[in-house]
Amino acid sequence: MDKMFDYTLYLVTDRGLMSTEILETAVEKAIEGGVTMVQLREKEASSREFYDQSVRIKKITDRYGVPLIVNDRIDIALAIGADGVHIGQSDLPAAVARTIIGREMLLGVSASSLSEALQAQLDGADYLGVGAMFHTGTKQEAQIVSMEKLLRIRQTVRIPVVAIGGIDRGNAASFRKAKIDGLAVVSAIISQPDIKDAAEELKRLFLEGVTV
Amino acid sequence: MDKMFDYTLYLVTDRGLMSTEILETAVEKAIEGGVTMVQLREKEASSREFYDQSVRIKKITDRYGVPLIVNDRIDIALAIGADGVHIGQSDLPAAVARTIIGREMLLGVSASSLSEALQAQLDGADYLGVGAMFHTGTKQEAQIVSMEKLLRIRQTVRIPVVAIGGIDRGNAASFRKAKIDGLAVVSAIISQPDIKDAAEELKRLFLEGVTV
Numbered sequence: 001m002d003k004m005f006d007y008t009l010y011l012v013t014d015r016g017l018m019s020t021e022i023l024e025t026a027v028e029k030a031i032e033g034g035v036t037m038v039q040l041r042e043k044e045a046s047s048r049e050f051y052d053q054s055v056r057i058k059k060i061t062d063r064y065g066v067p068l069i070v071n072d073r074i075d076i077a078l079a080i081g082a083d084g085v086h087i088g089q090s091d092l093p094a095a096v097a098r099t100i101i102g103r104e105m106l107l108g109v110s111a112s113s114l115s116e117a118l119q120a121q122l123d124g125a126d127y128l129g130v131g132a133m134f135h136t137g138t139k140q141e142a143q144i145v146s147m148e149k150l151l152r153i154r155q156t157v158r159i160p161v162v163a164i165g166g167i168d169r170g171n172a173a174s175f176r177k178a179k180i181d182g183l184a185v186v187s188a189i190i191s192q193p194d195i196k197d198a199a200e201e202l203k204r205l206f207l208e209g210v211t212v
Numbered sequence: 213m214d215k216m217f218d219y220t221l222y223l224v225t226d227r228g229l230m231s232t233e234i235l236e237t238a239v240e241k242a243i244e245g246g247v248t249m250v251q252l253r254e255k256e257a258s259s260r261e262f263y264d265q266s267v268r269i270k271k272i273t274d275r276y277g278v279p280l281i282v283n284d285r286i287d288i289a290l291a292i293g294a295d296g297v298h299i300g301q302s303d304l305p306a307a308v309a310r311t312i313i314g315r316e317m318l319l320g321v322s323a324s325s326l327s328e329a330l331q332a333q334l335d336g337a338d339y340l341g342v343g344a345m346f347h348t349g350t351k352q353e354a355q356i357v358s359m360e361k362l363l364r365i366r367q368t369v370r371i372p373v374v375a376i377g378g379i380d381r382g383n384a385a386s387f388r389k390a391k392i393d394g395l396a397v398v399s400a401i402i403s404q405p406d407i408k409d410a411a412e413e414l415k416r417l418f419l420e421g422v423t424v
Binding site: 046047048049051072073075076078090092096097099 | 261311
């Protein structure tokens with residue numbers, strides 16, 4: 001990966017948590033509010049539904065020049081010409097994912113421990129999604145990562161690190177000290193009555209530590 | 213596709229319907245009974261579970277020289293170096309699937325009408341899975357294809373045709389007259405107490421029209 005990515009505010013979608021019924025609307029508002037990357041996550045839909053949805057979302061992200069990452073489904077990422085894929089620990093092995101996508105496509109990997117982080121880097125990950133930082137409704141079974149562990153991972157790996165899991169306006173500013181590359185957010189953007197405002201505030205809190 | 217495939221008895225897996233707890237055992241017995249192709253279908257497992265399962269099954273199909281096809285998940289087919297993918301009408305569009313897998317990998321497409329069959333052929337399908345021929349517990353919502361429609365599809369397309377859906381020892385011989393290339397079978401093999409015997413009988417019924 002020679003291309004540079006801006007991980008500052010990384011929106012991860014979840015259709016079950018949306019404050020609007022239309023994902024395209026939510027994504028567009030989030031981008032207008034300052035989201036720098038978008039990851040499409042869809043665990044319930046059929047492959048065709050996920051594909052069709054991805055095609056529609058890519059038109060929006062392309063228009064704004066925002067990278068689009070597909071969660072888990074490498075075939076759909078390849079099919080729509082996404083900028084990358086994000087792989088969890090229960091998805092394909094990261095090293096296998098890398099062989100399928102080649103060098104040009106971004107590979108993100110979820111990690112909840114230092115050993116997973118180091119393994120992911122070794123397997124060819126371009127960035128890490130570290131979490132869950134807090135308990136969350138999105139992934140209730142997720143293992144919690146302490147701020148100390150996040151710092152340790154950040155100090156150990158050389159690839160970009162994004163924190164994920166329960167990040168919202170109440171804690172976003174606390175991540176400034178971790179010197180990570182960005183925050184990945186689901187409900188604190190997509191479930192909010194004003195998606196654009198929510199994204200703007202989170203970005204400001206992370207970058208400047210000040211509340212509106 | 214220049215390679216020749218033998219579609220005569222095409223096993224489609226379903227872990228929920230198995231008479232044994234171990235899929236590898238079931239597949240191996242089915243191959244010993246005369247199964248000529250295997251399709252791994254897995255709608256419930258995580259990507260990692262499906263991948264791990266596919267790797268294990270491929271060791272068996274490779275040992276017997278039987279082609280292995282992956283249902284829906286093109287990424288997993290690419291990851292394990294499967295012989296092909298099988299795409300249903302709610303999976304990725306067949307033409308898109310073809311662009312991802314290239315020319316060398318087999319592309320099977322499900323069709324339940326003449327128009328779907330012709331479209332699939334146009335989109336680059338190497339063979340068709342036509343059905344459901346009968347009501348089945350595996351896909352209860354499936355549209356039923358009459359024997360007349362199967363004959364019509366067989367007479368219209370130039371690619372191999374396999375019938376699927378509720379095919380068992382009671383009706384396998386009736387497909388001889390359709391001059392199709394094979395029968396795709398789920399529960400009539402995988403749910404049987406003696407998987408090898410069941411496969412042998414189905415093959416004989418389809419090829420010779422005689423019961424054991």
